[in-house]
Each structure stands twice: as structure tokens, then as C-alpha cells.
Amino acid sequence: MRLIDQTQLPLTEQYIECDDYQRVAEAIRRLEVRGAPAIGAAAAYGLVLGARSVVMAGQKLDQRLPEIAAELKATRPTAVNLDWAIRRMMKVFETNRHNRTDAELSAILEAEAVSIAMEDSTVNNKMAEWGAVLFDKPTSVLTHCNAGALATVATGTALGVICQAWREGHIKEVFVDETRPLLQGSRLTAFELSRQGISVILITDNMAAWVMKTGRVQAVIVGADRITLNGDVANKIGTYGLAILSRTHNIPFYVAAPISTFDFSLIKGEDIPIEERPQDEVFNFAGVRTAPLGIQAFNPAFDVTPAEYVTAIVTEVGVLWAPFPDKIKLLAKYQI
């Protein structure tokens, strides 16, 4: 599997060749591949690489595959697509394991990983179409982190919507939060949007409130890493603050997420595990130390936005408007 190394963007386009599942796990852990749907697809392919190595080593899939699945699952705790993709792969494995050889199972797993990736592309397009309807006149929009091509298999979730609305002539410009500590906004989102010729205005995260106050944006749209049954949304740290600010300024706050991002097993946001990442990400950037020694840092990678702050959620089967609980329950029937 070949991955673009997202930690090197936007200045260097470097690719990583993953020959074994361990390298895939490492890529997820290091954020060389990131974004909930992209992590799901990468993990599915990782499991295929794992299955192949088991077969080639003459070991038994029955014994080793669950271990490999667990290892891949443990790389990042917050995005549910990872869990979803691994569960989907293991379900295919369980269904077929009694009447197939390990070599056949390995091929079946590969076909399933390909399906996951291909479906994500279809899902992206459908979300883009549903979401673009939210923008019916020229709008300046604000986004956070990266919910684009780099976060998915195809055009993205929130950025897919923005690009579609832009093609329809309804996006004036996109304000992009740089998204500290890892700068997915400036490095990835600004890169993707500007490559498509869309006007980008980069801001630091702490400018969003003033951008809203001064009337520079009329909508906010972000992706999600996990959504619970009540509509609470886990997403990149900073999303929760943005949602509050949107409410204060009467600006709609939209979330774009495929059904694979919904966790139908969790009732509310408080149940979502929030990944804390190394303190060094806050102390440094690009190898430059910016803080003194001898202090602490707090580095939650995500936060949870209560459903009450979310105006609507764009999915591949349509736009869900608040209140969400009943609509999300209906979504569950589409779940694979």
C-alpha cells in the first residue's frame, strides 16, 4: 500500500510504501495517514497485508488475524471509522472462515478492503451533493482541520461539500483555521483547496471569533471522528469552541460525516474516549522548540461538541437537521 506522507505536506510530496501491517499501524499512529475515513480504509488494507504475511509464513489466520486486528484497532482511540472498518473486515472473515482456505480468505479480505475504499468514494460524492444544497447563495465559509481528500479516499467530507458548492458558484472563499498543534488546516486543507483554485484565507485558530464578529463568514462546516446516538460530535480539538462561537454569532454549524462515523453503540459524547497525544506536539513545531523547558502541556487531540450546537449533519443518505436522536436511530438501518 502506498500512502502520501501527510506529515511532510505541503512543502514535500513524499510517499510511504507499506509492505506489512506493522508499517500501516505505524503510519496511523504517526499521523502519516489521518482523517477518520482514510484511517478506516488504511486499516482495512493493513489487515489484508497482515493476512497475506500470515499465509506466507504458513501460520493460521484463525489465530493471528484477531491479534493483528486488535493491534491495528489500538493505534488511535477516538475515530470510530477505524473500529468500523476492522469490524467489517472481521465479519467477512468470520462469515467465510469455515468453508474457505486461508489463501482464499486472504483474497476475500482484499476484495472487502477494496470495497471499503471504493464505497468511501461514492459516499464522498453523495455527501457533497446533499451538502452543497445548504449553500444556496454566495457564502464565505469557515472550516477546521482537514476533512478533505487527504482525510478520506476521494474528495472528502466537509471539503467535498465545499468543493461541490464552489463548483455550483455558491462559495466566495474559505477561511481555514490553521489547526494547531499539527496544522492540518494550513498544511493540508489550504493545500487541497488552493490546488482546486478555491480562494483560501488562512487564519490562526484564535482568530475565528473575530472573523465571525466582523461578518466575514456565514457558515462553518467541519468533519467528524465519531458521532453518538444523541448527535454529539467528536472532532479535532478546537471544534467545540468553534461551535460555541458559531452559536453566539448566529452562524450555522454543519458537520459532514458518513454513516461509518456514527457509533450506534454510544448514547452520548461523554462516552467517547479522547486521545491525548505527546506534550512535545505543543512545545514544538517542525523541529523548532517554541516553549521553555520545565513546563507541562495538555494535548487532547479531540473534543466533543454537544448536539445542541450542531445545526445539521450531512451524510451520504441526506442532511439530518437537529434534533438528531430519532434520525440517527433511523440511520442505523443503513449500517453495514
Added chain:
Amino acid sequence: MRLIDQTQLPLTEQYIECDDYQRVAEAIRRLEVRGAPAIGAAAAYGLVLGARSVVMAGQKLDQRLPEIAAELKATRPTAVNLDWAIRRMMKVFETNRHNRTDAELSAILEAEAVSIAMEDSTVNNKMAEWGAVLFDKPTSVLTHCNAGALATVATGTALGVICQAWREGHIKEVFVDETRPLLQGSRLTAFELSRQGISVILITDNMAAWVMKTGRVQAVIVGADRITLNGDVANKIGTYGLAILSRTHNIPFYVAAPISTFDFSLIKGEDIPIEERPQDEVFNFAGVRTAPLGIQAFNPAFDVTPAEYVTAIVTEVGVLWAPFPDKIKLLAKYQI
């Protein structure tokens, strides 16, 4: 005049020798010296250097000093202390110019600059004492940007209060916003506080909302660059968002500012000019380019927090509690 170069902190302690007023103006423009009260004092000394050079060149102060004053004043538009210090210096000049020689006037200006600096030290101590009373039990507090020793002549405004409350045993730890784009929080505030043995927890600006939501802080205190008659507060970009988030989480939002920061000529925040700084500050992080080429950035250095979000303002003559208009009018009588 000798200034610590704040752009080099926390990793390098480097000093700048200012032999002429042009170098002082440059230091203010480049943020080598920053913080509203520190800018005021530096500009006063800059005017002294200007007066001396005029005298030494055999030119007339009457002609040149107003030009130099205007040049120093134009370095940064938002902080009112700069304007206040220059006005105070020019008033002394006007009072004495008809019955003093230029050499005598130069010495009188120097004495006034020394007074401005010395008074700031007294004012810092008084603010610290009044402000510390706000913390009557062990509290975790959040601050933004740098309102400390480096922003003033002595112990600081908001950080002076924090340090005094800490000495009284009422500060558990200080959450410090890193304060993009120029990182005054991580570079300066974290440096100052940790040097004094105070527990610092550094966060990126977009984490503040989650820090509040998870109950990690019980108060926010910041400095100010200009306060209008109605209590609106101009301060480092990001302050306005923090104030909204504080309100949402029922956390008191305090501002610490000397009387010299009040602009008794302005009714409301909308009248404050907001400095926009070069886009490069947003494109780069600690000297490393982090954004793609071919995009725009928006870089307001300040924002305005409406008085309705401010719980109280700590000054050297006491704590003003909202509502502010009548109390700020009373403050005017203390103005020099």
C-alpha cells in the same frame, strides 16, 4: 536604552542597544519590545533619545520633537499606552518650552520618562494586590498572550496579579494559551511563570474551550491594550473568543489594566483601530513555512471584547465590577 529582544525568547536572551529613537521605533514595530505599558515606557525613552540627538545636532526641539513624537506614535495603532506616554511627554515639553533651553528640556524629558517607568512599577504592584483578592481559594487560571514583566516595566498586569495570588497560596496552576501567531504565551508567559516556580500547563489556543468544559480552570485573566469608556477591551487576538467561552462555561473573565490603558476619548470598542500585521506571521511557524504558496491570510493583531463579557477590571486604584461606564468615568480623574 537597553531592551531584551522578545522575539528571541525563550531560547535566547539577547539584548538590543538603542542609541537613537529610530531604533526604538523599529523595536516597537518589530515587537522586539511589546506589551502596552512596556511600549509606552519605551516610546517615552525613545523621545528622550530623539530630543538628545536634536540638541546634539544643533537643531531646534520646537521643530523636530513633534515630528519624532508622531513617528514613534505611528509604530503601532492599537495600544493606547503608546499614545498616552507620548502625550504625557509632549505636555511636559509644552509646559516648559518657553522658559527653558533645549538642553534643559532634554533633561526634563528624561526625568519624565524615568517617572513613567517608575510609576509603572508602582502601578503593577498595586494592581497585583487588588487583583489577588479575586482569588480567595486555590484556583486554576487561564491566561492569554503575555501581560507580565515583559509587557510592562515591572511585574506585569495580569501576570502580576497571578504571581501575587500564587504567593498567597491561591493559584494551583496556570493554563497558558500559546497565542499564535507570535506565540507570546509559550515563549514569554510560560517562560516568566516557570522562572518563578509557578506550575504552567501550555495549551494551543484552540484547546481553551475544552479545558473549560472539562472543569480544568475556574477563572480567566488577561491584560489589555485599550479600554473604552463603556468597558470594551481591545487585547491580543483570541481574547474575544476566550471571553465568549468563559461566559458559556460560567467562568469569570477578568482584565487587568492600568489607568494608562483606558482611552477616555473613545466611547466604545468599535472606535478602536485594529492593527493588521503581515500575512507571513500566519504562513510561518517559528521561522518554518507551514502553508502552501498562493493563498491569502488574515492577520488582525487584536480584537475587541464587548464589556458585557467582562466580569471585572483590575486597576491600580481598585477592582471595577461590571457595569463599567460610571466607574470608568470616575477613573478619568486619576488620569495624568
